[in-house]
Amino acid sequence: MQLRTFLTTAVAAAATLALAPSLGLAQAKYKSEYRMSLVLGTAFPWGKGGEIWADKVRERTQGRINIKLYPGTSLVQGDQTREFSAIRQGVIDMAVGSTINWSPQVKALNLFSLPFLFPDYAAVDAVVQGEVGKEIFKTIDKAGVLPLAWGENGYREISNSKHAIKAPGDLKGMKIRVVGSPLFLDTFTILGANPTQMSWADAQPAMASSAVDGQENPIAVYMAAKLQSVGQKYMTLWGYMNDPLIFVVNKEVWASWTPADQAIVKQAALDAAKEQIAIARKGLVEPGKPLVKELESLGVSVTDLDAAQRKAFADATKSVYTKWKPQIGTNLVDMAEKSIAASRK
Numbered sequence: 001m002q003l004r005t006f007l008t009t010a011v012a013a014a015a016t017l018a019l020a021p022s023l024g025l026a027q028a029k030y031k032s033e034y035r036m037s038l039v040l041g042t043a044f045p046w047g048k049g050g051e052i053w054a055d056k057v058r059e060r061t062q063g064r065i066n067i068k069l070y071p072g073t074s075l076v077q078g079d080q081t082r083e084f085s086a087i088r089q090g091v092i093d094m095a096v097g098s099t100i101n102w103s104p105q106v107k108a109l110n111l112f113s114l115p116f117l118f119p120d121y122a123a124v125d126a127v128v129q130g131e132v133g134k135e136i137f138k139t140i141d142k143a144g145v146l147p148l149a150w151g152e153n154g155y156r157e158i159s160n161s162k163h164a165i166k167a168p169g170d171l172k173g174m175k176i177r178v179v180g181s182p183l184f185l186d187t188f189t190i191l192g193a194n195p196t197q198m199s200w201a202d203a204q205p206a207m208a209s210s211a212v213d214g215q216e217n218p219i220a221v222y223m224a225a226k227l228q229s230v231g232q233k234y235m236t237l238w239g240y241m242n243d244p245l246i247f248v249v250n251k252e253v254w255a256s257w258t259p260a261d262q263a264i265v266k267q268a269a270l271d272a273a274k275e276q277i278a279i280a281r282k283g284l285v286e287p288g289k290p291l292v293k294e295l296e297s298l299g300v301s302v303t304d305l306d307a308a309q310r311k312a313f314a315d316a317t318k319s320v321y322t323k324w325k326p327q328i329g330t331n332l333v334d335m336a337e338k339s340i341a342a343s344r345k
């Protein structure tokens, strides 16, 4: 090819590219609908976060990016522990997911399930919004999924149908439904309970039929799922772990968007996550914890552990913490411990 012909062709190609947006060519790669996976739907703070994100993206991209919600982890037939792989593979385009459900694929995410690591919300914020949160995002990125923002399912409290739990001995022999990671089996086994792993979809019928005696989830989840109606009469506020959520996008989908749209999706995730965290904490951060009052008004017997009672549970589960620390990454856990200590000064 002669230099001049080459240049003419190159200039023409560049011009076409520059014109592409107005011709609608750039949009050719966009799907008519993007699929967002969620475990819990819009009746829950979790699903609300997904909805807020989707709405902001649709609005700010003038409908170029149109997201449909798939609650109940329906894109992986309700199997929460397969969600992360499905995002990586593109079966799912984006998600707001729990660190617990993704921890089988990303070991570092077990950090949040270490019993009694997070004494309060300030500790949670110091970890996820600080250096540790950044480190974990790098790990998720390396594992093949693009993380954009931290949200929150909440502090997981324990409920059951038998009797009030005030001391580790009260859990003895209780059948407790647990989630995703083997760490949970260790925690509940050491407390003398009989943990059994199942999806959220299977958990509710299991409670209704008394196949299990108890479960652990944030109060907002308990209330929206109406667990009092499946016999969960006793609730203990032990705050043994905080379950963060992560707003993510499949990498190929991300690469198919223009830089301007990528920036919109990211900012929308950050804005939605902030709103989502406020929704998840509503009624728990105000004086008198109105959400706990609401729970009691449903006839639920609530036990709020004092510091000494809580310490008894922390002491009883210390060996699980020690066993899992190196599996999660000693450096990462050290970093988290330091951030938490600094947040308490």
Ligand code: X2X
Pocket (backbone or CB within 6 Å): 039, 040, 080, 098, 100, 101, 153, 179, 199, 200, 216, 217, 221, 243
């Ligand atoms: O299954 C659960 O307990 C839930 C809904 O909280 C999660 O997906 C982690």
